[in-house]
Amino acid sequence: MAHTVISAHYPPLIDPTRATLAYGDGALPRLNRELNSDHLKTRQRAIMALSDILHDPEFVDASIREGIVMSLKICLFDSDITVRQKSIECLYIIAWSVGIIEAQLVPILVNNLTTEDDKIKLIILDTLHFCLMVDTTEALNVNAMSVFKKLLVHPFTETRMKAARNIMDLSIPLAGKVKAVEQSVIIPLTLLLSDDDATVRAKAAGALAMITIIKEGKYAAFSAISRLVDLVTDELSEVRLNALKALTCLSEAPEGRRALLVHVKDLEELITDPVPAVGKAAEIAVKVITWLP
Structure with missing residues (x-):
C-alpha cells in the first residue's frame, strides 16, 4: 500500500528569502509596505524581491511612482547590514533616474561612504557616479570631494579607482x-599615477585632466608632469589618452610649455597610435606645446 510522504524541504523553485509577489499592480505597493515593516525577516524578504524585479526597466519607473525610493532611503539606516546593502543595490539600479536626486539621497550616500562596509562602499561609489552624471550640485554642497579624496588611499584597488573616477x-x-x-x-591623484593598477592610473590622470583646465589647477599640478609623461607609453589606451589630455592642459601655462618642449619628439610618435583618439590627443598636445605667440 502506498504512503504519502510530506517533505520538510521547500520545492526547488521556492526561495524562502524572498517575499511572494502580489499579482499585477499590487506587487510594488505590497513590497513598499513590507520594506517599512517592524519585522526584520519581512524587510529582508521584501528587499531581496525588490532587488530582483528592478532589473525590469518597467518596474524601475513604477517603483519611483510608488514612492519606493523614499522607503529605500529609510532602509539605508536599517540596523541589518543585508537590508542596507540590498537597499544600496536597488538604488544603484535606479540611479539613472533623477528620482534619487529628487529624494535627496545624495547626502546620505556620501555620508555612508564614511561608515559602511568596504563592499557596500563600492556600490555607493557606483550609485553616486550615475547621480553625478545628472547633477553635481548636491554632492559638492555636502563636501563629497573630501570624502572621495580620503578613499584615494584605500587598500582596495577598486575603491581607489572608483574614488578617482568620481x-x-x-x-x-x-x-x-x-x-x-x-x-x-x-x-593624492598625482601619487596614483604610479599605482600598480592601470585602471587606477587612468582615472587619476582623467581627474587631473579635468582639474587642470583652470589656471589654479594647472599651477597646482606642475609636479605631476614627469609622471604624466611616463604614462603616455602606458599599455592601456585610456591611460595614454588621459595623460595626453592632462599634459595639454598643463602646457597652456608658460611654465608647463617650457617643461614639455623637451618631450615633443616622444609625443609626436604617439600621433600614429593604433587608437585614433590617442593619436588625435597627441597631435593636439604637440600643437599646444610648440605654439608660439
Whole structure:
C-alpha cells in the first residue's frame, strides 16, 4: 500500500528569502509596505524581491511612482547590514533616474561612504557616479570631494579607482574644479599615477585632466608632469589618452610649455597610435606645446 510522504524541504523553485509577489499592480505597493515593516525577516524578504524585479526597466519607473525610493532611503539606516546593502543595490539600479536626486539621497550616500562596509562602499561609489552624471550640485554642497579624496588611499584597488573616477565626475563643473584645488586633491591623484593598477592610473590622470583646465589647477599640478609623461607609453589606451589630455592642459601655462618642449619628439610618435583618439590627443598636445605667440 502506498504512503504519502510530506517533505520538510521547500520545492526547488521556492526561495524562502524572498517575499511572494502580489499579482499585477499590487506587487510594488505590497513590497513598499513590507520594506517599512517592524519585522526584520519581512524587510529582508521584501528587499531581496525588490532587488530582483528592478532589473525590469518597467518596474524601475513604477517603483519611483510608488514612492519606493523614499522607503529605500529609510532602509539605508536599517540596523541589518543585508537590508542596507540590498537597499544600496536597488538604488544603484535606479540611479539613472533623477528620482534619487529628487529624494535627496545624495547626502546620505556620501555620508555612508564614511561608515559602511568596504563592499557596500563600492556600490555607493557606483550609485553616486550615475547621480553625478545628472547633477553635481548636491554632492559638492555636502563636501563629497573630501570624502572621495580620503578613499584615494584605500587598500582596495577598486575603491581607489572608483574614488578617482568620481572626483573626475565631480570636477566637470567649474565649482568642482575649484573645490578640487581647495581640497588639495591633486597631491593624492598625482601619487596614483604610479599605482600598480592601470585602471587606477587612468582615472587619476582623467581627474587631473579635468582639474587642470583652470589656471589654479594647472599651477597646482606642475609636479605631476614627469609622471604624466611616463604614462603616455602606458599599455592601456585610456591611460595614454588621459595623460595626453592632462599634459595639454598643463602646457597652456608658460611654465608647463617650457617643461614639455623637451618631450615633443616622444609625443609626436604617439600621433600614429593604433587608437585614433590617442593619436588625435597627441597631435593636439604637440600643437599646444610648440605654439608660439
